[in-house]
Amino acid sequence: MKIAVASDHAGIDLKLELLKVLDARKIDYTDFGTHDHASTDYPTWGELVGNKVASGEFEKGLLVCGTGVGISLAANKVRGIRAVVCSETYTATLSRNHNDSNILALGARVVGAGLGSAILEAWLDAEFEGERHLRRVDMIRAIEEKNFKDV
Ligand code: RB5
Numbered sequence: 273m274k275i276a277v278a279s280d281h282a283g284i285d286l287k288l289e290l291l292k293v294l295d296a297r298k299i300d301y302t303d304f305g306t307h308d309h310a311s312t313d314y315p316t317w318g319e320l321v322g323n324k325v326a327s328g329e330f331e332k333g334l335l336v337c338g339t340g341v342g343i344s345l346a347a348n349k350v351r352g353i354r355a356v357v358c359s360e361t362y363t364a365t366l367s368r369n370h371n372d373s374n375i376l377a378l379g380a381r382v383v384g385a386g387l388g389s390a391i392l393e394a395w396l397d398a399e400f401e402g403e404r405h406l407r408r409v410d411m412i413r414a415i416e417e418k419n420f421k422d423v
Pocket of ligand 1: 280282283314337338339340341342343
Protein backbone atom coordinates (compact mmCIF):
# COMPACT_ATOMS: atom_id res chain seq x y z
CA MET A 273 0.00 0.00 0.00
CA LYS A 274 1.23 3.51 -0.87
CA ILE A 275 -0.03 6.51 1.07
CA ALA A 276 0.09 10.11 -0.12
CA VAL A 277 0.72 12.48 2.81
CA ALA A 278 0.54 16.25 3.20
CA SER A 279 -0.19 18.96 5.73
CA ASP A 280 -0.27 22.69 6.02
CA HIS A 281 1.95 24.60 8.47
CA ALA A 282 -0.49 23.98 11.34
CA GLY A 283 -0.36 20.24 10.77
CA ILE A 284 3.31 19.63 10.13
CA ASP A 285 4.36 18.62 13.65
CA LEU A 286 1.57 16.07 14.04
CA LYS A 287 2.22 14.84 10.51
CA LEU A 288 5.85 14.10 11.40
CA GLU A 289 4.65 12.07 14.41
CA LEU A 290 2.22 10.16 12.20
CA LEU A 291 4.97 9.31 9.73
CA LYS A 292 6.59 7.33 12.55
CA VAL A 293 3.51 5.09 12.57
CA LEU A 294 3.86 4.51 8.83
CA ASP A 295 7.59 3.85 9.25
CA ALA A 296 6.97 1.35 12.04
CA ARG A 297 4.44 -0.47 9.85
CA LYS A 298 6.81 -0.34 6.86
CA ILE A 299 4.16 1.39 4.81
CA ASP A 300 5.40 3.11 1.68
CA TYR A 301 4.47 6.82 1.57
CA THR A 302 5.37 10.12 0.01
CA ASP A 303 5.21 13.29 2.09
CA PHE A 304 4.46 15.97 -0.49
CA GLY A 305 4.74 18.86 2.00
CA THR A 306 4.62 21.27 3.52
CA HIS A 307 8.13 20.85 4.88
CA ASP A 308 8.45 23.87 7.17
CA HIS A 309 6.34 26.10 9.40
CA ALA A 310 5.87 28.93 6.91
CA SER A 311 2.20 29.76 6.45
CA THR A 312 0.66 27.87 3.56
CA ASP A 313 -2.86 27.30 2.25
CA TYR A 314 -4.55 24.03 3.20
CA PRO A 315 -6.64 23.71 -0.01
CA THR A 316 -3.45 23.26 -2.04
CA TRP A 317 -2.51 20.17 -0.03
CA GLY A 318 -6.00 18.71 0.12
CA GLU A 319 -6.38 18.92 -3.65
CA LEU A 320 -2.88 17.53 -4.27
CA VAL A 321 -3.40 14.43 -2.13
CA GLY A 322 -6.95 14.06 -3.44
CA ASN A 323 -5.61 13.89 -6.97
CA LYS A 324 -2.87 11.43 -6.03
CA VAL A 325 -5.47 9.07 -4.56
CA ALA A 326 -8.17 9.61 -7.19
CA SER A 327 -5.69 8.87 -9.99
CA GLY A 328 -4.83 5.51 -8.41
CA GLU A 329 -1.17 6.42 -8.02
CA PHE A 330 -1.66 6.13 -4.25
CA GLU A 331 -4.17 3.83 -2.55
CA LYS A 332 -4.87 6.10 0.40
CA GLY A 333 -4.12 9.59 1.69
CA LEU A 334 -3.26 11.17 5.02
CA LEU A 335 -3.82 14.89 5.60
CA VAL A 336 -3.25 17.14 8.60
CA CYS A 337 -4.18 20.78 9.17
CA GLY A 338 -5.20 22.68 12.28
CA THR A 339 -8.60 21.04 12.58
CA GLY A 340 -8.53 18.55 9.71
CA VAL A 341 -11.63 20.27 8.39
CA GLY A 342 -10.33 22.62 5.71
CA ILE A 343 -7.89 20.18 4.19
CA SER A 344 -10.54 17.41 4.04
CA LEU A 345 -13.10 19.76 2.49
CA ALA A 346 -10.61 20.53 -0.28
CA ALA A 347 -9.78 16.84 -0.83
CA ASN A 348 -13.47 15.98 -1.01
CA LYS A 349 -13.87 18.30 -4.01
CA VAL A 350 -11.85 15.78 -6.05
CA ARG A 351 -14.08 13.18 -7.71
CA GLY A 352 -13.77 9.79 -6.03
CA ILE A 353 -12.44 11.09 -2.74
CA ARG A 354 -14.04 10.16 0.55
CA ALA A 355 -11.97 12.06 3.10
CA VAL A 356 -12.96 11.86 6.76
CA VAL A 357 -11.95 13.97 9.74
CA CYS A 358 -11.60 11.84 12.85
CA SER A 359 -10.93 12.78 16.46
CA GLU A 360 -11.43 9.31 17.89
CA THR A 361 -10.81 5.74 16.78
CA TYR A 362 -14.41 4.50 16.44
CA THR A 363 -15.22 6.86 13.59
CA ALA A 364 -11.91 6.07 11.92
CA THR A 365 -12.72 2.34 11.95
CA LEU A 366 -16.33 2.75 10.80
CA SER A 367 -15.32 5.19 8.08
CA ARG A 368 -13.35 2.33 6.54
CA ASN A 369 -15.87 -0.44 7.33
CA HIS A 370 -18.94 1.37 6.04
CA ASN A 371 -17.82 4.35 3.94
CA ASP A 372 -14.64 3.03 2.30
CA SER A 373 -12.89 6.27 3.26
CA ASN A 374 -9.76 6.74 1.21
CA ILE A 375 -8.27 9.75 2.99
CA LEU A 376 -7.88 10.27 6.75
CA ALA A 377 -7.65 13.87 7.94
CA LEU A 378 -6.55 14.85 11.43
CA GLY A 379 -6.52 18.13 13.29
CA ALA A 380 -3.23 18.98 14.96
CA ARG A 381 -4.97 21.51 17.18
CA VAL A 382 -7.55 18.90 18.17
CA VAL A 383 -5.67 15.68 18.86
CA GLY A 384 -2.19 15.06 20.25
CA ALA A 385 0.40 12.70 18.85
CA GLY A 386 -0.77 9.73 20.96
CA LEU A 387 -4.43 9.92 20.02
CA GLY A 388 -3.61 10.89 16.45
CA SER A 389 -1.40 7.83 16.08
CA ALA A 390 -4.09 5.57 17.56
CA ILE A 391 -6.64 6.99 15.12
CA LEU A 392 -4.30 6.35 12.22
CA GLU A 393 -3.62 2.78 13.42
CA ALA A 394 -7.36 2.09 13.69
CA TRP A 395 -7.97 3.49 10.21
CA LEU A 396 -5.14 1.43 8.69
CA ASP A 397 -6.34 -1.77 10.40
CA ALA A 398 -9.93 -1.51 9.23
CA GLU A 399 -11.27 -2.86 5.93
CA PHE A 400 -14.28 -1.92 3.83
CA GLU A 401 -17.07 -4.44 4.45
CA GLY A 402 -18.79 -4.08 1.06
CA GLU A 403 -22.29 -5.60 0.58
CA ARG A 404 -24.98 -3.12 1.66
CA HIS A 405 -22.29 -0.54 2.30
CA LEU A 406 -21.08 -0.83 -1.30
CA ARG A 407 -24.55 0.08 -2.52
CA ARG A 408 -24.46 3.20 -0.37
CA VAL A 409 -20.97 4.20 -1.46
CA ASP A 410 -22.17 3.70 -5.04
CA MET A 411 -24.97 6.14 -4.23
CA ILE A 412 -22.32 8.70 -3.23
CA ARG A 413 -20.57 8.08 -6.57
CA ALA A 414 -23.88 8.66 -8.35
CA ILE A 415 -24.21 12.02 -6.60
CA GLU A 416 -20.77 12.91 -7.93
CA GLU A 417 -21.78 11.92 -11.46
CA LYS A 418 -24.83 14.17 -11.25
CA ASN A 419 -23.11 17.17 -9.72
CA PHE A 420 -19.42 17.26 -10.66
CA LYS A 421 -18.64 18.97 -13.93
CA ASP A 422 -15.64 17.72 -15.93
CA VAL A 423 -13.00 20.31 -16.67
C1 RB5 B 1 -4.61 27.46 9.61
O1 RB5 B 1 -4.54 28.50 10.54
C2 RB5 B 1 -5.93 26.71 9.79
O2 RB5 B 1 -6.98 27.51 9.38
C3 RB5 B 1 -5.90 25.41 9.02
O3 RB5 B 1 -4.81 24.63 9.43
C4 RB5 B 1 -7.11 24.50 9.20
O4 RB5 B 1 -7.40 24.31 10.54
C5 RB5 B 1 -8.28 24.84 8.40
O5 RB5 B 1 -9.31 24.16 8.40
